[in-house]
Amino acid sequence: MLTGAILYFLIVVPGTGGEMCMSRAMKTIGEVTDFRPHAIARVIGRAMKIPWFWIGITMMATGFFALLGMLSVAKVSFVFPATAISYLFGTLGGKVFLGERVTPQRWFGVLLVCIGVILVALGKG
């Protein structure tokens, strides 16, 4: 139980925070318009020179290892939906940390996602 709770926290908080850092790194680079493989490789190379990228990688790796641990103790169709509460956390982060304009419609959509997440968790019962 405690193991599950620790893993759950590690999946949600560093996992989401890491993705926000990635988003910040990619916004620094700017919109990708060339989708050829070598162009995308160059973009990734440029991203790797931005500190936010490595902060993001470290946090996401923490979340990923926690996910591996969680998958060994629970069903795959439960693990992913149950961790989706991080969508609320992520949207809040997008607004506060990344300065995105989260409209009421977007909040409503995220709320529906969260209700869905709770139903999925109850469905595991």
Next chain:
Amino acid sequence: MTSSQGLHFKTVVLIVIMVSIAPLGDVFLGKGMKQIGAMPGWAPSELFRFFFAAFTSSTIWIGIGLLLAFFVAYLVVLSWADYSYVYPASSISTLVVALLARFVLHETVRPLRWAGVAMICLGVFTVGRTQPRTTER
């Protein structure tokens, strides 16, 4: 196609690519971890054995490869789209995960869980109708 429509279109295309690859990667990871068995405990030697077993499994490496491809698509879409758009929109993958769990892993997926997945789809549809980019460089 206006630039706004174009932005919407390429955002949706990349999200579709993401949610097609990631759940498949997750299934491979899930299958691989089930083969290894439950995490024995938090002692360093136990953790080391556990992760060593994980990283010598070919099933897990296929999962990691698919998730890396997902990650590149994710980075590309984040170069223009809001995180608060892409992240909730990508939760549509729960539908793909439930379908894969039911029909590939043969797990039992109860009706309430399907209802949750349907609610998530509705939420994604609602988020999907907002502007993908609200910040200007």
